[in-house]
Amino acid sequence: xxxxTQTPSHQVTQMGQEVILRCVPISNxxxxxxxxxxxxxxxxxxxxxxNNEISEKSEIFDDQFSVERPDGSNFTLKIRSTKLEDSAMYxxxxxxxGQFGYSDTQYFGPGTRLTxx
Amino acid sequence: DQQVKQNSPSLSVxxxxxxxxxxxxxxxxxxxxxxxxxxxxxGPTFLISIxxxxxxxxxxxxxxFLNKSAxxxxxxxxxxxxxxxxxxxxxxxxxxxxxxxVFGKGTRLSVIA
Numbered sequence: 411x412x413x414x415t416q417t418p419s420h421q422v423t424q425m426g427q428e429v430i431l432r433c434v435p436i437s438n439x440x441x442x443x444x445x446x447x448x449x450x451x452x453x454x455x456x457x458x459x460x461n462n463e464i465s466e467k468s469e470i471f472d473d474q475f476s477v478e479r480p481d482g483s484n485f486t487l488k489i490r491s492t493k494l495e496d497s498a499m500y501x502x503x504x505x506x507x508g509q510f511g512y513s514d515t516q517y518f519g520p521g522t523r524l525t526x527x
Numbered sequence: 528d529q530q531v532k533q534n535s536p537s538l539s540v541x542x543x544x545x546x547x548x549x550x551x552x553x554x555x556x557x558x559x560x561x562x563x564x565x566x567x568x569x570g571p572t573f574l575i576s577i578x579x580x581x582x583x584x585x586x587x588x589x590x591x592f593l594n595k596s597a598x599x600x601x602x603x604x605x606x607x608x609x610x611x612x613x614x615x616x617x618x619x620x621x622x623x624x625x626x627x628x629v630f631g632k633g634t635r636l637s638v639i640a
Contacts, residue, residue, distance in 0.1 A: 414570070442626045453571065453616065455627035466627055500568050505607055514625050515561065518570035 412436045414519035416502050424494055424527045428452065431522045433502030436518045442485045443503040443516060444477065446470070459485065460507070492526045499523050530554045531619050533631035542640045546604040550617030550631055553598065557619040561628070562591060562602045565614045574615075575602070607638045 415434045423429050435442050444456040457467040459477055476488045485504075489496055499521040505514040528629055532551045540546045548562075558579035563571035576583040577591045579599070584591050590603045617631040 416570075443627070445628075452631040452632050453618075453628075455629070456624075458627060460625075468627070502555075507625060513574050515576055516628060517573060518563070520568075520570045 414502055414504055414517055415499075416519040416522050418522060420523045420525070421519065422527065425494055425526055426491050429489050429492055429524065431489075431500050431502075431524070433485045433487075433519055435485055435502065435504030436506075436517060437483070438506060439504035439517075440507040441465075441505045441514070441516075442477075442479070443505075444487045445501045445503060445518075446498040447501065447521075448495075449499045456500075458488070489524075492524075494526050497524055497526045499522050529631075530557075530629050531617055531631040533615075533617055535634050536632070537635040537637070539637045539639060540607045542609055542638055543606045546602075546607045546611065546636055546638070548602040548604075548615050548617075548636065549633050550600045550602075551598055552600075552619050554619070554621070554629070555598070556621045557629075558622065559620045560591070560593060560600050561618045561620075562589075563618060564611075565616060565633070571616055574618045585620050606634075607636075609638050609640050612636055612638045 417432045442459040447453045457471045458465045474490045478486050501521045502519040503516040505516045561576040562574045565571045575586050575589045577593050593600045613636050614633040616633045618628040620626045
């Protein structure tokens with residue numbers, strides 16, 4: 411069964427460093443997402459990406475964050491200058507695009523645990 | 528602001544009995560609802576969904592009920608099995624499943640053998 415994969419599973423970085431989290435969405439999916447879950451809190455939406463551009467982003471997704479689809483398979487989240495409060499589990503998700511009015515399901519990867527020291 | 532609320536942080540159920548997990552929402556624009564199951568150190572796994580045009584959707588042991596007037600949905604698992612022990616998240620979106628999901632805080636289900 412196809413699945414979303416993410417690397418690395420755990421990333422430790424120093425405050426102020428740049429990190430890139432990588433995701434390989436399910437191959438025939440067209441929508442891509444990043445969510446995060448700070449320990450003990452809800453899963454929160456960060457950004458969605460469709461047709462090589464951001465379609466929606468939350469207040470959390472400020473100028474320190476960027477997303478890219480550098481090739482036909484990878485989808486990346488970059489944090490330019492990490493802060494302590496960026497420590498969280500980061501989940502990538504993907505969904506197929508249905509026709510108008512058709513609801514699609516988002517499938518999640520296993521997550522990357524980011525620890526900022 | 529808690530647009531999606533799961534008021535029970537935990538639930539214990541005997542193996543073979545029914546598990547009922549509840550979820551309330553406040554945003555009347557939500558029209559697509561999903562339940563995800565999550566084990567520690569893994570991502571949320573999709574379980575079942577329901578569109579606002581329906582009031583029930585069933586898939587094997589899992590049934591989701593939607594009461595739009597009460598802005599309430601529930602997930603029934605019957606019979607419950609020890610492997611069902613996990614955290615269950617309710618999520619909702621506007622317009623379609625391709626819009627951002629808003630998650631509840633989750634309910635930890637423990638199925639006791």
